[in-house]
Amino acid sequence: MANVKLTDIYKKYGTTEVVHGVNLSIHSGEFVVFVGPSGCGKSTLLRMVAGLEEITSGTIEIGDEIVNDIVPAERGVAMVFQSYALYPHMTVFENMAFGLKMAKVKKPEIEKRVHEAAEVLQISSYLDRLPKQLSGGQRQRVAIGRAIVRNPKVFLFDEPLSNLDAALRVQTRIEIAKLHSQLSATMIYVTHDQVEAMTLADKIVVLNKGIIEQVGSPIELYNSPKNKFVAEFIGSPKMNIIELEGNDKVSINNLQMPTHTSKIGVRPEHITLADTSSSMLSGTIRHIENLGEHLLCYINTVSTHEITAKIDVKSKVDLNQEVYLKWNPEISHYFNSADQSIK
């Protein structure tokens, strides 16, 4: 297992720069998730580590060795693709063995490694089948098996779960987590789904438009987002952002704010119903969703501004009802006019 270091990475396609100076250190054995909206550059970064994209400037080191000029196969990486990229005309066994064959590994050794990996992933009974005879989940496991077989220094995952249905996604997510602890492998995982990021990562890297917004553990990002972007990205439903300036400004009571506060952030799960005296914010309920274990209320505060509140399922609330809300001031987030977090 190896560490990975990205230093001053820039990527340009023609005249368009898509990655603007990324610096990142990944420790050996860490599970790092690159997360962000479409086009943020996370896949591009992953592919640069893999060697599938040229690095415009900067260096990438794997295991303290600069790999900029080294072909993918010799970097010690293995990749699991979003569409699995299994060779359709080869059996599962041949798919998993292909990389080893290219590396001129001897046949007995290939047999051994493929069978071992198949055991770990419980696909031993499919070794003779063709990919088209397998289900999505099975194919995914073969793709992972193909990566394991090469004993790489770093595992790379490019949105591996997006093609699976919801139930399968949860199941495979758990398997990947188990795999990580089993192999103690360095893993770089790209996704746009923040739930996957939160559940799998040791460290999350939030990317936006080619720069890193924040790096930290899931809990750090949840509790202490450095700016509005990270605050809104992590956590579902999204954190409420309450504007204090401009046309949509809302009046807040009973709350001490630091100076220069332009917006307040509050997570829906932290909002509770209040009486008029302790109320911090008031509004009208426009829509209620009952999810069984809690209610999601969409509350209109002023003009078009809407707040989401996750409240107890037994609460007595109705549509168009005027409600009063409050939350623990300790867990408020305050942002200045540059959307940076202030305390």
Added chain:
Amino acid sequence: MGNNKLFKSQQRTGWLMAAPATLLIFFFLVLPFLMAFGFSLTNQRIFSPNPTEFVGLHNFKNMLSVHFLTVEAEKDETGAFKLDNNGNYQFPKTRKFTRNNPDYPHLNKTREWMKFDVGKTKKFYVLARDLIFMKALTITILFVLITAPLQAGIALLLAMLINQPLRGINIYRTIYFMPVVISMVVVSVLWKFIYDGENGLLNALLHFFSVGYFEPVDWLGQTDTALGAIIAMSIWQGVGFHMIIWLAGLQTIPVDHYEVARLEGANKWQTFSYVTWPGLRNTAILVMVIITMQAFTLFPQVAVMTRGGPLDSTQSLVFQMVERGYGKQDIAGGSTISVFLFLFVLSISLFQRYITREKIHG
């Protein structure tokens, strides 16, 4: 900086892999074509005692030269029109103007191409220096203008006919496509016999089906039927090919489009114009482009069946190209036509591309 080493290996491998095909195309297609360009600017002959001279655009000027001439009826000394024994006006022969007439140097060596009456006392002539080329050009264009839409249209009708879920429909598809796998040379020989004026099968069949009304026609021997006969035969041979292309296009139209039309109560014509035809747009473009390009290269039929006759009524550009270049060993002449044909077809292709370009850009 960057992984230039990785990129360089792609550069080398890329060239290496493309090299065989590229070199072959360069030596056996591009190079001879450039040579044709070169030859068209000379007076090169395959075997000639004289050295070859560079003549610039002389060949092209000669080939494309067209002049107009208005001729008045002959008058006598008093200025009145002379009449012959039958009371008709008399006109000087064109050769008076086209053979070394010092008053008309630009008309020297031109030949009469078209003639129009202007009232009773004047005639209007169109003269061409390379008369056969002009005929070849106009006949080729005529061939394209008739064959292309006709073949495309019939192919579309056949495709719609074949697109039905009838049992055994594939047998018909197989039969309609059959002429395509037969060589045009074979087809030409066969049809030459079928078109024969005396023993021809076609005449016999028409005679039968018209219950004796129809008289035998020497299809390939008469100037007014020869080209039509070649057109009909060419369409017979080629329509199956385009039928299949239309068929493929028809089958990519989503079934639910038809279902929506049915739900909305559209009749056959409406279904065709609102569902079928829009879905075939790309196919239509492809079919027309291919047919047009193919039609311009009209050659084997003419070479085998009519050799350009009767009386140059089935001349074609490619046939003339081969006649001059290979038959008469006039490389320069043949090449001039090659270059002209290339430029002509190129401009038409570009024009076709232009008028069918996507007007809405996503």
Added chain:
Amino acid sequence: MDNLKVSISRQLMRYVLLSWIALIFIFPLIFMIVSSLKPDLQLLRDSSSFRAFLPVGDISFNNYIEAFDRAPIFLFIGNSIFITATTIILSMFACSLAAFSFVFLEWKGKGVILSIILSTLIVPFEAIAIPLLLIVNFLPWVSVDGISIGWLNSYQVQIIPFIADAITIYLFVQYFKDLPKELVEAAHVDGASWFRIYSKIILPLSGPIFATAAILKFLAMYNNQFLWPIMVAQEEQFRPVMVGLLYFFQLNVAWGEVMAYLSIITIPVLAFYISMQKAFVASVANTGIKG
């Protein structure tokens, strides 16, 4: 797509229409084959009636026997097969290899070269026939007898100029473009070289397009090689099948033998076509879709 039952008479009418059209497409062929079995006099007489389509009267294979006397038919067929097969095999590899490098590799000059190749689509062969004739007159060739100059009267002159063509390359390019790029990337990460990716990943997945390209190439080489062989293969030894036709039009034309020869060279292709007609039709449909 209709749940409505089309009435029997409607169906019958459709079959009648389809059959009439089928007759139009097939009658010359029936005429050709049937006529090849008749002696010349009867052939000419019969062709002014429906007897033209019927194998009646003095039926025999005489015309065929005579045809074999008049021209070395086996030689011609053998030549055509050799030339066609060799061209097809070499063409498939040269063109698919080039297409592979156009689609999957990045290299300077790729765009220009591909454009030039595609622009040759407009050039009809006849336009370059004569300059090409001059070129092949000066090309060297190595054989058991040593090095010689000039390719006239050989097999290579009928094969090599036709190996690479724009249509074949275009078909491969379009097909490769539709293959998932991630397969190539995965193979990269697995350590396969470009040639390995071509041979072990892309080729095995290209069955359909190889069939398409091969069929179209076959039709082009077997059916359409007419002008060029006449120009470059004056020696009988190297002549292909279409040129052999000339043998039947010297001096007196024996139409029975002509029909026999036409049948001999056409029936194998027809048989091949009928047995593989799905593949043939798919080829043309493919070119339509890729276009």
